[in-house]
Amino acid sequence: MAGAGRGHGNGATNGRSPRYSAWDLARRGLTGEAWPPAWRKHELRPSYDVVIIGGGVHGLATAHYLAANHGITDVAVLDKGYIGGGGSGRNTAILRSNYLTPEGIAFYDRSLELYRGLAADLNFNVMFSQRGHMTLAHNDASLRTMRWRAEVNKLVGVDSEVIDPDEVAKLVPRMDVSSEARYPILGALWHPPGGIIRHDAVVWGYARGADSRGVQIHQNTEVLGIDVVAGRVTGVQTSRGAVSAPIVVNCTAGWSSLISDMAGVEMPVHTFPLQAAVTEPVQPFLDPVVVSGTLHVYVSQTDRGELVFGASVDPFASYSTRGSLEFIEGLAGHVLQLMPSLHNLRLLRQWAGLCDMTPDYSPIMGPTPVEGFYVDVGWGTYGFKAGPVSGEQMAACIATGATPELIAPFALSRFAAGELVGEKGAAAVGH
C-alpha cells in the first residue's frame, strides 16, 4: 500500500505520530502495538516566535502551513478548551465554492482544492465526500440569483449550473417537486464539486500535521490578555502564565471581537448563534447536500446515515450556544415541506454555534493597526469551508509580511476605505 514502503512503519519517530497506512494498521492489529499520540503535550514555554489564539481549523491550519510551507516551527496554538470545540466541531461540514463574486469564488475554490488533497497531504483521512451541492430556488428572484451565481462561476471555471425540477427529482427522489408544494421548486443551482467532510478529522489532521513539524498545541490554555507596547504586540497573558511573542494571531470565532479588544483593535463584528440538529440514522437515501434559502434549511446525510440540518443564524445577537424549541419546530416543518416522507424520522440532538458576522458577509484577514497582531476572524457561517485556504494564506501573510492577493480583499482596512466585498449581494437577494 502507498506509504508503507517509506520506512515509517517501525514507529521510530521521536515521539511524533508515525505515518498512517493500511500496512501499519495491519501490523499493529497483529502485534497489538499501540498508536503513539497524534499530538503531544508540552509545558508552556515563556516565549514563541508566533502565538496563535484558537485551536480550531483556522488556527491549526495556520500553524501547520507556517511550519510546512515556511519552516516557522516555534509556534504555539492556544485554546481555552479542547481543539475543535468551537465552530470547527459545531458546523454542518458542508463544502462548496459556488460563491457570487470572483474574489469569493477564487478564494473558496482554492480551499476546495486544498480539501481535495488534504487526506494525502496530512496523511489523515478527512473523508471528503464530493456528492454535489444543490441550492433550491422557490421563486423567480432566487432562480435569478442562482443563474447569476452559475454564470459568474462558469466564467472563473467553477462547475455550477441551473437545473430544472425534473433534474432535482432525479438527484433527490424523495423531494416534493410538485407544483402543489406551498413553495414550489422552480429549479436549483447544482454544484457537483460541493460536498461534506468529517469536520473533526480536519481539525485532528491539521493538529497532527502541525505537531509533527514542531508546533506546540496547548489545550485548556485561555488567553486573558494581549500585551501591546508602543503599537506593537509583545505577547499574551494566559491562564497558565505569560508568553512573549512578536507575532500573535487571533484565529478565534464567537469571541473574536473580545480577543481583538484585548489588543485594542476594534472589529466590526456582531456575534449570532447558528443552530443545527441531527436525526437518528436511516439507510442512505440522500446523496447531495440540499439547501433552501426560502425555507431557511440545509440538509445532508452523513455516511453514518444521520440527516444533518442547519438553518439561518438566529435573528438576534447572542453568545448563547443553547438550542431553542422553536428552532427545531420550524426546521422540521421546512424539512417536511421539502421531503414529506421523512415524517417519522426522529430528531436526535440539537446544538448551536456562534457566528461572527461582518457588514459584508466576508471575513477579516491579515494585519491590523497593532504591529505583529494578525486576525483571521469574522467567519460568519462560512468559516469551516475556508479553513485550509485561510491557514495557507495567513501563514504566507505572517511569514512574508506581505498580504497575499487571495486575501487582500478581506483586509480590515476595507471598512475604513469603503471597499466592501460583494458576497452580501447573494445573501441579501438569495432569501
Next chain:
Amino acid sequence: MTAATTPGAATRLDPQPGEVIDRTDRFAFTWNGVEHHAYRGDTITSALAAAGVRVFSRSFKYSRPRGILTASYLDPGCTVQVDDEPNVRGSHRRIAPGQAVTAQNVWPSLDRDVKMANQAVGRFLTAGFYYKTFIKPQRLWPTYQRVLQRFAAGGTAPDTAPDRLRYDKRYAHPDVLVAGGGPAGMKAAVAAAKHGAKVLLVEEEHELGGHLRYGDTGDLDRLALLRAEVAASDVEVLTDAVVAGRYDGNLFAVVERSAPGLTERLTKVRAGVAIVAAGLIERPYVVEGNDLPGVLLSTAVRRLINLHAVKPGNRAVVLTANPQGDAAIADLQRAGVQVWAEDARAGGDIVRILGRGGVVGVEVGDGRKVPCDLVVTATGWTATTSLLNMAGDRPVYEPRIARFLPSQLPDDVLVTGGLAGDDDLDELLDHARAAGELAAERATEPGSVRGAALPVRPIVDACLPALPLHDHPAMFRGPTHGFVDFSEDVGSKDLAAAVAEGYDSSELAKRYTTATMGPSQGKLETVNAVAAVAEATGITIGQAGTTTWRPPYAPITLGALAGRNFEPVRVSPMQPWHEVHGAAPLVAGAWIRPDHYGDPAAEVRAVRDEVGIIDVTPIGKLDLQGPDVPNLLELLYVNKWQKLDVGRVRYGVMCAEDGVVLDDGVTGRLGPDHYLMSTTSSGAAGIWEWIENWLQTERPGWDVHVTPVTTAYASMNLAGPRSRDVLAPLTDVDLSADAFGYMHVRTGTIAAVEDCVLWRIGFTGELSYELHVPAGYGLHVWETLLAAGADHGIRAFGVEAQRTLRLEKGHLIVGQDTDGLTKAGSAGLGGLVKLDKPNFVGKPELVWQQEVGVTSTLVALQPVDPTEVPPEASQIVVAGRTVGRITSSRRSPTLGRGVCLGQVPPDLAAPGTHVTVRLPDGRDIVAVVQQHLAHVDPEGARLRG
C-alpha cells in the same frame, strides 16, 4: 438451530401479580416474515423473547448479535423497523396486531449478515481506524465510501408521505410539571395538586409507577395506593410521554407517543415550576462479552419476569452490588431459574462472559467457569441529569454513591426521587411530598417565579429535606475490556487507545470513537465512557466530568415537531375572479397572485394601446398619522418631504445605514397629518418593522402612528391611454388632467364604494390610476371596472406584463436591478438623493459614495441583434472577466426587440458604448448602452397626458 432463535423454547411464565399483559387478547404479528403471537401489553421484544427469540439486531461495526439489555426505551440492541417506520424502540413499543416487524440493516438476514466478516478483522478496526486508512489512492476513496455507507445504521425511511394528519401540537400551562411518574413523581404531583396547583405529570413508560411496577407484592401494594391517590387528584397524567427538553423560560417539550389517533403529539409546556423526578438508569458493566445476547441488567430481568411474564433464561449468573440485584435474584429463583450469585459487596466479580452467538458461561472472580445462558448485572446507577443540565445545572460526581448529583438549579426547577438521593420508600415519598408542596407554593404565590428573573441557588438551599446517600461500590469496568457503547460498537479498549493517541478529554475521546453519539445519546453509556477516559488518563471521574447533555432527552419525530402545516397563503379579494379567468399563479412570498392570463404580450399591448387592469393588492401599505410624519419621511427616505402638499404623491427611496437601497414606493399626503405610504410587495413586512424600529428605539418622542393596511385595501392599477375614460363615469373624483394631475392623490367614491384612495402614478409608463379600495369591496370594484372597460378594450394583466411594461419604461425593481450592496448612486437614483438634507438614514455612506464615485451603475441596454434577449443574470464581460450583468430583460412587445437593464462599470456606462454579454449557453453577443433608462417614452409624455 441458530443463535437467533430457540424454537420451542416457550418461556412465558404463569401469570405474575404485576403483569401488564392481557392474556385474553392474543394476536399475530410477523418478525422477519415469520408469524408470532403476542398478548396485548407485550412489547415487541417481550413477545419475541417469550417465543424464544434472543437476537434482535446486528451491531453497527462488527455485526455482533445483540439482544435485550435494558428491556426499556434505551435498549440499544432492540431497535427495529415496524412497517414503514424506522428505528422503533422494540423494548418500549407495544406490539399491535398484524404489524410487520423486521430487523434493520442486515443482509441477507439477521442470522447471516455479510458484515459478520468484520468480526474476524475486528482487531484491525480499532478506534478511528478509518482516519488512518483509505487515504491513497484518493481516486478510490469514493468507492471505499460506498462500502462504508453500507454500514450506516438504522432502518429505512418511508418513500411516501402520510395521506392524512397523524401529528399535532398542543399547549399546556400547568403551575407544576412533574417529569417522571415513579413513586416520587406521583407523590410530588399529588402533593402539589393538593396544595392548589394545576399539575401535569409525565411518565415515559406505559403506566405510572416506575420501579414499583416490577417490584414484589409489597411494592405492588404501595403502587396501588399511590395510583389511587393520583386518580383521586386533579393531576393530569400523560403516560408513554416524555419530557424531551427544557428551554429558556421553563418551556418544556413533551412528546406524547400514544395520543389517541395520532402517531405523536408535541405538547409545549410553559411550567411555573418543574419537578424532575426522572429517577435512575441502571448502568451496564463493562467486561469482556458484555454485549452477548443473554447479558441483561437486573432491572431488565425484573421487567421481563414481572411485567411480561417472560422467563429470561434457565441458568443465570448474577453479579450484584445492590438491593435491586438481590431482588432480581429472588425474582429469577421464583421464576425457576437456577442462580449463581456473585456479590460484589463481598468481593465477587465476573472476569469475562463466554460465548459467541449468545452467553454460554461466565469466568467468575476466582477463575472458575460457570456455565449459564443468562448473565445479570446490578452494578450501579446513572442519574438522569439531562433536564437539569438543560436548566443550567452542572451535576457533580459523588464517589461515595458512584453517580452524579445535582449541584445548583434555578428556583423554577426542583429535584426529587432517586436523582436527589437514596433512602427507603417512605423517606423518598416524604421528600417528594415536600418538593410538590414547595413547587406549588413557588408557582402559585403572588409575584411567583413565573416570568421573574430567577437567581441560581445551590440545591442545598432549596428548602427541601436532604436525602441520605447510601454507599455504593464504584463499578464501571471489570478485570477485562468490554463494550461501553453498544449501538456504536465502542469498547473501553477503544477509549483507552483514543486517550493514548492524544484524544485525552471526554469530548475528544467521544468524538474520536463516536462513543455516546448513537441513538441513546449517552444516557446508557456516558458515565462508563467518562470512567474509561478517567481510568486511561489517571484522573477521577469527577475531574473528567460529563459531556454536555443537549436536548432532546428522547428523540422526537419530525412530524411531531412540525405539527400541522401552518404556512398561510395570502390572496387578494379578487382571487376568485383570477381563478375563473385562467390566471397562471405566481408564488410571491406569502402571496399567490396572477402571473398572466395566458398571453402576457397581448396584455402589454392592451396597456400601451387601450387600457389594462392589474391586481396589486400585495403592495405594502402603511397608514401614517401624526404631526411628525414629515420628520419620519425625511429621516427614512433619501429625498425631501417637508413640503409635500395635501393631495400630492411623491416617489421615495429608502436606504439602510450602509447606503444600500432598501425599498422604494410612493407616499401620498391625504390630509394635514395623514399620509399613506406604499412599499414594495416583498418589503411590506420588513419596512413596517424598519419604521417601528426607528420610532421605538431612536425617535421615541415623535408623534407618529403607523398602521399596516396592506390587506385593509384591495389595490388595483388601471393603466393605459383610455384609463381615464373607463374610470371617470364610475367616480365622483374629477379626473381631468387639470384637476387631478400626475403624482397627485385623491380620496373619493368608486363604483359607489366610499373611502377609496386614488393616486395618479405610473409604474407602467402609461396614464394610470392606482386605486385602493376597502378590501371587502375589491371584487365588486374590479368587476365593475372590467364591465365598464369592455367597450374600451380593457384587459386584465398580470405580474409578467407589468414587469415588461416597467422594463420598457426603465423603472427599476429593488432587489432585482439592485442587490445587497447597491447604493442609491449605483441604482440610477443619485439625482434623487438630497445630500443637503440635514440628516437621513444612509447619508454618511451616500456622501462618501459621491466623493469616491460609483463602481457600478444601472443602465438600459439593447442587443444589437433585436431578436436576442439575453437571460437575466447573463454576465457582461471584458476579456473573459465579469464586469457587470444583465439585471432585467424581456422581449418588448412595444418595440419588437429585446430590452434590458444592467449593472455596468462607469467606463462602460456612456450612451452608445458596446458591451459584450456572455449568454448562459456560452455565446457572446453585443449590446448597446442607451441614452435613457426608459426604452419607451423617455420624455414621459404618455404618463403625464
